[in-house]
Amino acid sequence: MPQVTLEESFGDERPVQSPVKSTLAAKRYTSRAEMDAEWAGVWTQSWLFAGLESDLADVGDYFLYELGAESIVVIRSGPSEINAFYNVCQHRGNRLFAGNLGFVQQISCPYHGWQYGLDGRLAKVPDAERFDPLVDPTLRSLKPVRVATWAGMVWINMNPDAPELEEFLGSIIERLNPYRFQNFVLVQQQTVSLGANWKTVRDNFLEQYHVDFIHPQHASLVDCCNSTNVLWPLGHSCTMVEGYTTDSRYPLPEVTPPHLIPLLQGLGMDPDDFRGRVADIRSAVQQRKRVLAPELGHDYGDLSDEQLSDVWQFDIFPNTFMTIQAEELWIYGPRPHPSDPGKCFFDKWTLQIPAARASDKDRGLTLNPGFQSQVEDERPEHEQFDQRDVVSGKHSLTITIDQDIAYLPDMQRGMQSRGFDTAVLNIDEARIQHFHDWLQAWMDGQISG
Ligand code: FES
Ligand SMILES: [Fe+2]
Helix, strand or coil, X not given: CXXXXXXXXXXXXXXXXXXXXXXXXXXXXXXXXXXXXXXXXHHCCCCEEEEEHHHHCCCCXXXXXXXXXXXXXXXXXXXXXXXXXECCCCCCCCCCCCCCEXXXXXXXXXXXXXXXXXXXXXXXXXXXXXXXXXXXXXXXXXXEEEEEEECCEEEEECCCCCCCHHHHHCCHHHHHHHHCHHHCEEEEEEEEEECCCHHHHHHHHCCCCCHHHHCHHXXXXXXXXXXXXXXXXXXXXXXXXCECCCCCCCCCCCCXXXXXXXXXXXXXXXXXHHCCCHHHHHHHHHHHHHHHHHHCCCCCCCCCHHHHHCEEEEEECCCEEEEECCCEEEEEEEEECCCCCCCEEEEEEEEECCHHHHHHHHHCCCCCCXXXXXXXXXXXXXXXXXXXXHHCCCCCCCHHHHHHHHHHHHHHHHHCCCCCCECCCCHHHHHHHHHHHHHHHHHCCCCCC
């Protein structure tokens, strides 16, 4: 059975349970009015993961963060200064930037040539004397959006009065700092357009009830049904799943199951050594990684043994999941569509430790044989595609996420039916209820930050 823990300590006295208990009515997923309330109460109020600091290495580097109908530019304005602005010229409202990311020496509007410094200050107005009165740069500089960084990740917030990012993330920061994500390297960035509400996607990744049915391969890799779930204030949560083991609902196999064999071999271990003692594999892998890491040029630093073998998934409200192994990090989640509650965009960023490259090529050994090393010298292209490309096999976000994505539009269509009113949840789905309770509190204006 999954364990569900309410963790009160969060850096302040906020209660872990939301003041509301929300009903998961179908209209939450289909209604334009709900979508508008989410925009007012959540998207324009909360800290949101926007991109990576590694894309802002040099002064003038920028990336765009598109959310609903908004476009926000995040730019390195100085060696130790990152700014974010609404991507809109203060002359007559033209979009200033196009494309996902790039480099500029100054910010110029292509329409009438207004120019802004990298700090957003209006610097030049062509034929300025023809404005009467003259344009006041303090009133016509770019409109700022709050920005903060943590562990190589860049976060934005449209609410000027929200608490600091550190307060919003609470104890999640100290739990994740030992991984040193700032040292990880981006190896893949993908965005898939989905015919599903953003919360249909969220709910899928907040429960493991479906795992036996659509991810049968998990049963011989991880113990999903025995996860530990922690709920935090504001709607955050996490689930911790033991890896290098088998599903505890089934009898323990006598020999190393097929899915684990290549993983052990990649670590230079002999799967036959575990005949009759498959339960020992997990701790043996933890010890083997400790031995192998210095040889392969990696330092696990402050990570616990569990962090070397297990898969932890953190959910940062409202839309950022992080699936974490010691060597690989996925940051993923849905962004709402500008106008259609039945659609969203699903982003996935894959990052790996740099040692992944050396270990694969030189020795035939790797610290995490569960994934292919993809660390390259060049930043990967941002792949953009839609759900049909996943179902056809043209693009993959890994087999597990592909399996999820194949179902999501059917979930959405079902919830739009006259034959469906409300969802009902079990203990495996407790994180869904937690998320929706807090979501409702945010939408009701009970939360700031
Ligand atoms: S709208 Fe940008 S310069 Fe006119
Ligand atoms: Fe899934």
